Amino acid sequence: MLDSKQRITIKGTRDGLTLLxxxxxxxxxxxxxxxxxxxxxxxxxEEPIVSVTVQLGNRYLxxxxxEHLRYLISEENRxxxxxxxxxxxxxxxxxAWREESEIKxxxxxxxxxxxxxxxxxxxxxxxxxPGGKVISTGNIYILGNLxxxxxxxxxxxxxxxxxxxxxxxxxxxxxDYISRAPxxxxxxxxxxxxxxxxxxxxxxxxxxxxxxxxxKDLSGFERRMHNG
Amino acid sequence: xxxxxxxxxxxxxxxxxxxTANIGTALALMEKKVCLIxxxxxxxxxxxxxxxxxxxxxxxxxxxxxRCKLKQALIKDKRFExxxxxxxxxxxxxxxxxxxxxxxxxxxxxxxxxxxxIDCPAGIEQGFQNxxxxxxxxxxxxxxxxxxxRDGDRIIGLLEKEDIDPPSLVINRIRNHMMKNGDMLxxxxxxxxxxxxxxxxxxxxxxxxxxxxxxxxxxxxxxxKASIAYRxxxxxxxxxxxxxxxxxxKKSIFQKVKSFFGQRA
Numbered sequence: 001m002l003d004s005k006q007r008i009t010i011k012g013t014r015d016g017l018t019l020l021x022x023x024x025x026x027x028x029x030x031x032x033x034x035x036x037x038x039x040x041x042x043x044x045x046e047e048p049i050v051s052v053t054v055q056l057g058n059r060y061l062x063x064x065x066x067e068h069l070r071y072l073i074s075e076e077n078r079x080x081x082x083x084x085x086x087x088x089x090x091x092x093x094x095x096a097w098r099e100e101s102e103i104k105x106x107x108x109x110x111x112x113x114x115x116x117x118x119x120x121x122x123x124x125x126x127x128x129x130p131g132g133k134v135i136s137t138g139n140i141y142i143l144g145n146l147x148x149x150x151x152x153x154x155x156x157x158x159x160x161x162x163x164x165x166x167x168x169x170x171x172x173x174x175x176d177y178i179s180r181a182p183x184x185x186x187x188x189x190x191x192x193x194x195x196x197x198x199x200x201x202x203x204x205x206x207x208x209x210x211x212x213x214x215x216k217d218l219s220g221f222e223r224r225m226h227n228g
Numbered sequence: 229x230x231x232x233x234x235x236x237x238x239x240x241x242x243x244x245x246x247x248t249a250n251i252g253t254a255l256a257l258m259e260k261k262v263c264l265i266x267x268x269x270x271x272x273x274x275x276x277x278x279x280x281x282x283x284x285x286x287x288x289x290x291x292x293x294x295r296c297k298l299k300q301a302l303i304k305d306k307r308f309e310x311x312x313x314x315x316x317x318x319x320x321x322x323x324x325x326x327x328x329x330x331x332x333x334x335x336x337x338x339x340x341x342x343x344x345x346i347d348c349p350a351g352i353e354q355g356f357q358n359x360x361x362x363x364x365x366x367x368x369x370x371x372x373x374x375x376x377x378r379d380g381d382r383i384i385g386l387l388e389k390e391d392i393d394p395p396s397l398v399i400n401r402i403r404n405h406m407m408k409n410g411d412m413l414x415x416x417x418x419x420x421x422x423x424x425x426x427x428x429x430x431x432x433x434x435x436x437x438x439x440x441x442x443x444x445x446x447x448x449x450x451x452x453k454a455s456i457a458y459r460x461x462x463x464x465x466x467x468x469x470x471x472x473x474x475x476x477x478k479k480s481i482f483q484k485v486k487s488f489f490g491q492r493a
Contacts, residue, residue, distance in 0.1 A: 109423060111385035112378050129381050129421055130374075147421070 238379030240350030254462035279443020334362030
């Protein structure tokens with residue numbers, strides 16, 4: 001090779017190996033050098049499997065390329081890829097990410113037979129009447145009366161919550177949990193929220209004031225970053 | 229140019245036809261030119277309630293299929309010169325009635341009449357669509373029962389999608405003692421759930437059934453409570469401010485209702 005510049009740098013950390021791939025060379029060049037590097041270092045078979053974090057810098061890898069790297073690194077069964085880290089994301093992914101982390105505010109009454117379905121968090125300014133249904137992939141906040149069905153965390157997010165000014169739902173659903181109103185006539189509750197309790201393995205309803213303790217990451221931008 | 233008002237409810241048997249007949253007659257009493265249309269094809273009732281069954285020669289299907297002129301199908305009321313009824317067909321073939329056909333009839337009637345009151349069939353199928361297509365305003369009738377309120381809510385949702393003014397609410401068949409005991413939904417509760425303007429409350433009155441069976445809308449006899457309720461609704465349609473009828477001598481519920489009504493303006 002003409003230039004002596006390293007395209008692949010391997011660093012050992014406490015959590016395993018970090019593989020830095022220079023982002024100015026082509027993917028083929030990087031792959032070739034990586035193959036050599038792996039061939040050079042043949043530790044004996046008794047050593048445990050090492051987890052590798054691949055840092056790509058400003059390089060974007062598509063799924064085929066990622067698969068290729070994964071195959072190459074874990075070929076000898078000595079390494080396993082823990083994660084890929086890249087400074088760039090695909091535009092579609094970024095848009096989907098933004099979609100999922102946004103709060104959609106809707107101002108209407110969801111009446112009997114109507115379904116309001118959103119991606120991300122839902123802020124409904126208005127009521128959900130009996131027979132009406134609101135669904136979101138994230139949390140549901142209702143500034144109004146919840147008398148119908150609310151389904152938070154549609155895609156399986158069990159940490160999602162449902163909060164309402166007035167709660168008298170016919171059903172609450174969070175991810176794959178369902179709870180329904182009791183058979184006897186009961187009064188609704190004001191300023192409460194529904195969330196999944198891990199210990200009891202069911203949906204519980206509690207005062208909104210308990211949320212900061214039970215769902216610490218509910219506020220602010222940080223949670224959205226995590227969700228993405 | 230007249231105004232077309234559709235009377236609808238979603239659920240059957242809550243009193244759409246009775247309400248149509250009585251509001252229409254009350255408007256005629258106030259010297260308005262009124263035409264009632266029955267759009268419940270196959271199950272016509274409005275003519276029976278009005279006592280005009282024997283006079284039907286042509287019906288709405290004949291008009292749409294151009295077997296007669298619109299004017300030929302209109303039946304003049306026995307009691308009022310300014311009140312007419314366009315009856316539904318009693319055949320079960322509803323397919324000839326289309327939205328465009330209805331629109332045409334209503335547009336034509338609007339030229340000659342002050343108010344066109346449309347009696348809508350139960351349900352949310354094509355018959356419902358036909359009934360609301362030409363309407364400028366809608367009145368939703370409900371009774372103080374959960375199922376009826378639920379269907380009313382569904383209908384309001386559907387009406388909100390149409391090019392039509394926000395609907396008004398009539399609560400029919402109120403039994404005061406049951407409402408007081410909590411065995412029936414409260415007027416307040418219903419208005420809170422449906423969140424539309426309340427235009428009238430009508431008590432459950434034996435006189436209504438008696439009058440219907442005699443083919444005379446109850447509103448003609450000014451003595452009964454229901455009659456006054458319907459007259460009040462007609463006055464509110466004309467733009468007057470009329471306080472809601474007291475359900476009882478004591479004013480507890482009434483005061484609450486009144487405060488709700490006061491919020492409209």
